[in-house]
Amino acid sequence: MTGTYRDSGRVGRPAEEEDFVDILEERRRSSDLGHAFRTFNPQPYKGAPPSSIAELNKAVLESQYLRYVAKEIAMETGSSEENVRKEAGAILEEMSQNLQLGFIRLMGYTLTKVFKRLFRSIYVNMEGLNMLQQAVQESPVILMPNHRSYLDFLIISYVLFTYDIPVPVIAAGIPLAGMKIVGEILRRSGAFFIRRAIGSDKLYWAVLSEYVRTIVRKGFAPVEFYVEGLRSRTLKSLTPKLGMMHMVLEPFFKGEVFDITLVPISISYDRVLEESLLAHELLGVPKPRESTKGLLKASSVLQEDYGCMHVSFGRPLSVRQLCEGKMNRCQYNLIPRDLPQKPTAEAQACVSWLAHLMVRIQEEGFLISPWSLMACVMLQTPTRGLTEEGLLWHQLTEKTLWLRKLALGFGARLNWPGDVPDSDVMSSTLTLHRSIVQRKAGRVYLVQEEKPVRKHPIGPEEGVMRTAAAVLMLASYRNQSMHVFVRPAMLATAILITKSTQRDELLTFFSFLQNVFSTEFIFIPGSSSQDFEEACFLLKKCGAVRISQQEVTVSDGGLEVLEFLQKLLQPFIDSYQLIFRFLCKEGVHVFTEKQLLPAVRSLATKLILSGELQTYEALSSDTQKNVLSALRRLEALTKSRASEQNEYNVNKAVVRRTGDILCGKIPPQMLQATPDARL
């Protein structure tokens, strides 16, 4: 399905052939103030007359919808309707953006300063920007960037301001609002703030959803939000969150606007500002709270070089077109549209499909750096090899170039300068990432984090954690290109594990893998067989397999590709198996997430030390959470109702069986008949 929406012209084209323009170049040549005070005269959405922020907020508070909900809540809680509505007003005040041109200018000025320091270049694709310029005039626009760094937050506004396109209002997490001064600046730059864990706060949901819908309905400004919900700690795309997505789409579903335009935006970094922070978070070191003081402290990071940033605006997509045949809008005919209404299964499925599609398109828009490919190669070597013996430089070079060819064949967009010799590209890449790897005497080593001098020597466990931080950083950069390889890699795994050549058996196993890993990687719901076909096509294209009506057979010399791809997936499989193993242990029956994470971590540490476990990724809290949601999907875990703090019951038989399938003990022929496999 996605194939239709992909920008096919782009596939396999090196990035430099596209119309990327370095927006910092102009800034380095002319005055920053001049830029900040440029005439800003964008063409707004023509469907609606412009309205002020006060009018917007008033429309929200006086909406039929909020009045209805307020009445309901008043009935339920016994409080007066007036009080409830006052409360709603307070929520809105906390939430509301206060977009002001003056602050956009201030922001523009500051960001120019910061960006010039951090980045060599910020590339933006002009073609995408031009299409966006057109689109904002025609229907309400939703900007949907991925979220990898705090820097994502205002880059879009900055670009749009520079190119005379209406700046967006941006959904942000409430912690940002708490930052002194900065919070207010963000608010005036268009940020609106959403509490985390809204849970069942009915009034909050009502205010938020009406606020978002009103902005969309009025075409007040483009709405920008992160469909992934959070900053990805692993640099991998996250399973999209559907709440906000549903809010922005509802005005179309209910016919309140003719169409809505979705613009996927792919932001790629050569080097991510927060790389080490993220790795530590994954290892259980809590993230520092967002505070202005912290921000100032962090200004030391400004001294470093972060390479280039690419902002790629995707082709604007019409929700109307996307939803054709997927969404029967008549379902809203029988209840007044102003009243709260549970979305139907059809609407939910449609929203979920669209959200996944957008994330997939974001992925396809990423520019993959040489570093990401190098990370893929390096992680194929056992960790001990990286920390102690080191990897031969020429081996790394050779394999990376081999992988580059494979990636291009798989349709990746590479950010690999063509006018510089390949060895120079890789050397300078290595220099850029010297915080993670170092080259000594023709060998490349993983850098271990330096710790302050301690009184007592470092214990073996602590050593594991230090290595883990470096491995997880490396893994994050590998993750930047996982979406390119994951489908062929799953097919390769299926071929190698099942040793089958039958298409239908391979598809069965492939779908099983997809089901297990669907929180780990982005798969569009319901397109399992398309994904399988795509994987077959790609492996055939690179010459790894031969494909007939019934069979998929490994071709001569195809094993190298298959084994490489399988190894790419191996850390995930190993980590999952480890947790399966833990859950099957005697004595584990009921547990909470809080108990599980340290327990698994200590088991993993033990096994790493004993050499039984190869991958350090099992230590990542992200992996652990993903396993939990996979097991819940497979109904191997159930939340016990009575408890308040996410207590789980384990169905060991199902866990064991899942593990057995994953390692090939149960052949795929046995899968079809069993409901547990949930195919």
Next chain:
Amino acid sequence: MASNSSGGGSDRQRTAQQRLSIIAGHLQRPVDGNPAILAEECKAQESKPDASSEERRVPRRRQEIMKWNGWGYSDSRFLFNKKGQAEFTGKRYRLSGMIIPGLKDWMEGTFGASLQHKAPATPILNSNAIQPPNLHEAFVEELKSTGIPFSHDAEDRVFRAHGHCLHEIFALREGKFGRVPDMVVWPNCHNDVVKIVELACKHNVCLIPYGGGTSVSSALECPHEETRSIVSLDTSQMNRILWIDEKNLTVHVEAGIVGQDLERLLNESGYCTGHEPDSMEFSSLGGWVATRASGMKKNIYGNIEDLVVHIKMVTPRGVIEKSCMGPRMSTGPDVHHFIMGSEGTLGVVTEVTMKIRPMPEYQKYGSVVFPNFEQGVACLREVARQRCAPASIRLMDNEQFKFGHALKPQVSSIFTSFLDGLKKLYITKFKGFDPNRLCVATLLFEGDREKVLQHEKQVYDIAAKFGGLAAGEDNGQRGYMLTFVIAYLRDLGMDYYVIGESFETSVPWDRVLDICRNVKARIVRECKEKGVQFPPLSTCRVTQTYDAGACVYFYFAFNYRGLSDPVHVYEQVEHAAREEILANGGSLSHHHGVGKLRKEWMRDTISNVGMGMLKSVKDYVDPNNIFGNRNLL
């Protein structure tokens, strides 16, 4: 319903004359051609157009007075004269014989049409192109013996093979004929119909009732799959008023009478039904019943279902009618509602008793200009909320306002045009209305003079709250006049590569604005995608208000030069527009009916059980599908 106090019998003659002039105001060219006096004319007291008392019934051979491949009377049509000015021919309408200076520019500007590019229609109906009739000998023999007139002349048959859907007229203009009825019968009375239906059942002949032929739902199209002999049952000769009951204010009429004749004859006795669908010149009472028609003045008089007291219908099972004329009954589901909207699938409506009212003493047009459509709709909604809608209130969008402007006849005096200029200046410059956003509501008030004036004030006061400015009687009156000539205009468009049509829906109030915007935008987008070279005309108006919603009319037309199959493109766009209507909470139809054009959506519209109900009625009443036009189900 709005106030309409009784007129009193003593003044009846005088009122009748007023009423005649009112109808004349709608339909006819005034005796005096000076447009400056026209506005007064429609409420003038004494003028009595001479055409009114003469018998002007629909002849059996419709071709004597009507076009075979276009709308309406043969003598009335738009054309561009030698000077390149648009002109409306004939003598029947207010616009007849007038020059319309703005039309050419509007057509060129709106559609990119050009007088240089003509797409003329086939001039003569070529009888040889029509398939020979498939007659059922035995049926014909027995029919002969009854003495009921019939014909299998090609022209007669072609006239009854179509309604006025775009594809139907387009095919005729190209001289293409599909399946046409094999013969036409003209029953004279109820008993004739009983005989015909009996014979049809006996010989298994397919009957298709035909009234005024104004259908726009493909209802009159002969089904392709029909292999039996098809007989068109033309009710036009059953056109008498059988009695008027002044005590109960009802009239008993044969169902073949057309709207204008019914009103004219009733007016002669000082009464009216007040039922005025836009097609009332040609559409018949039986047709109204069979399609659930709606009249423009329904706010006072009601729609057909409110007006009907008693119906007689001949079915293959026999005659259905109620035993009394009680004004309301609780006797199970109302069997009238099986008949109303049955679209000729169950039988032939032969006689109807309907309510009448004394003719209104006073009638006044009016119009209001709003700064934008949103305000206009808000005003109509408020009027409906206060239940003070005048006899008619319609809101045109900006495009339609411009269209109406283009149809202004040449002004005769410098003074009028000066006044027009002043008005325009006042509205756009002084009041700051954007000429590309403003829209206009047309109004028609009816009743006794005092009340009309009071009512008028109430409505204008509401309008003022929504930024509306009174824009004069003339604008209002011209708006209603356009209703009758707009169908003629389509023929002119077709002469110059422009095709189009209107369609309607009904929708709850809160969705009116959304549906108008979305359907219009959908039409524009679909046209673009289908390769239409010029942006289409895509416009709408709100034509009726109800307590819980409104009726919305869409007009859609485009220049089809460069398209290989324009009718197909048209149909695709209309189909998409209907999908859009349904997705926006609109109904499948407010009053045009379903016919065969909209059948595919019936199941979704009324549910499986609903379909089963209708189907079981059909199966019982007409098990052999004698009434085989295949509409509706």
